[in-house]
Amino acid sequence: MDTYDADGVTLERVEEYVWEIPQEGEMNAPARVLASEELLDQIADDKTLQQLKNSTQLPGVQKYAICMPDGHQGYGFPVGGVAGIDAEDGCISPGAVGFDINCGVRMMTTNLTYEDVQGHEEELVESLFANIPSGLGGGGVVESGVETVEEILDRGVEWALDEGYAVEDDLAHCEDEGRRPDADPDAVSQKSKDRGKNQIGSLGSGNHFLEVQRVTDVFREGVADSYGLSEDQIVVLIHCGSRGLGHQVCTEYTREVEQAHPELLEQLPDKELAAAPAGSQLAEEYYGAMCAAINYAWVNRQLIMHRTRKVFERVFDRSWEEMEMDLLYDVAHNIAKKEAHEVDGEERELYVHRKGATRAFPAGREEVPSAYRDVGQPVIIPGSMGAGSYVLRGGESSMETTFGSTAHGAGRTMSRTQAKDEFWGEDIQDDLREQKVYVKAQSGATVAEEAPGVYKDVDEVVRVSDELGIGDTVARTFPVCNIKG
């Protein structure tokens, strides 16, 4: 098939798994979808393609706007969207980063095997659920004043290190070593800080979760060795973001940008794409506030990891150091970052917007922590409760094909309203228990909304990423215990 017609949008096949919407009309660049035909059928089933096309109207989009294999309809920019936008002549769009700034994933390895955990699952899931704040109004590991929030916004995981919630090694294995130097806490409003005060170290709800997993498959032995992964090993995956603080930052800056730059907004087909021109005061302020929210999110995941270590200590009656509970890596999948990329043979500074997409830098890039520089950056792809998750490494083709990015998860196919009609939380929990997966949630409705059946086939998403060389499969994991809001 050389073209694909989807409800008013025609895509041309450029090569296997690469489809292009040619530049036309108001578009400033073409758009590309990276998908197999099976995934493209799902992507074309909602407004994803129109939203992707709309995003090319942002000024300064370089090469093409891209939809990852797990893409689906979002608000403004689709989820799974990547856009490299010129940081001198282009713009930055809060809505194209998303409300949950630095929503992301971290994985912690252990030296426990599945056998060590069997028989303790019930105790483990109950204890994790009791000790890790989740849901709406569930508080945080730390509840503090605004001064503490400001320190976290400024210093990220360095704050956690000073307060005893982290060790040096945790910083070395986090993107940017757990601190965005461009953070500007003064650009974060009082209202945002007020929302952030009592949520530091909390999962929230929706698709966020903490999962104890076992490694079921290793695909690239050498890389897995470098990541400290082996078959049957127990690992912990934590998926959450910057909580109400980040949501408020995006909410407010979307409005400020709308009011300050109406001329730019008039060129855009969707108000949710509202953008501040590069070089404007508001672009700088938003970037500083977003970077501060990134720091908050890293601390959020760090505190949850710290609490998880404590829970494991109690359940297994050993110190976390003895269980070698070390951070493998922490990646953001809702973010905009100033990065240098080659465009038309020249190096340019871009605001790379990744909304539901993960940075996937290959071996050799200086941004990759030294521990992984020879093999490539770890990429963590959380899957559904019934399908498991993947660890990839940044692929050799990612810089050329996707501004150094790949997918971020399985990607939804079914709405939350339909999911609640089709599934019962308790039935899902019973089905999963038969597969030896222990699930505990604040709300049965959340379990129904996040049922394995609402997601795309994560295996296919990861296969396409691997085939394209943007993210290579390293290992696969399957859930043992899952807690959510």
Place this chain on the structure above:
Amino acid sequence: MSFELREHTADVAVAADGKTVDEAFGAVADGLAAAMCEAIPDDGDRFSFAVQAENREALLYEYLADCIYQRDVRGVLPVANRVTVDRADDGWRLDASARGVPLGAVDAREVKAVTYSEMRIEQDSDGWNAYVVFDV
């Protein structure tokens, strides 16, 4: 006034109507509460807040964003929402009140934010309709 939760791949949408703008806006906020919680108890005290904006769409965005803000800082789910919209010197003003059900008393999930995506506010012969997508 009434609302319906509508399908959206990842998030949730609310379609609401009312005889007046006041009723339609209040119904969207009730839809927001319903998106977070299926069974709402009768307890909780009423509280008030106000927002301003330069046009109707911005006013609805500011109002719903403030419902979410109030939820987090007060630790309550705003339900039984009442709204009065008036012209102000440089745009519109909205005075709101809600009954705040303590979050500890409900089995509720988080809606992260209001979005402008696909937002519609329209008048027809029966009154006003509004459509809003929320980020979950």
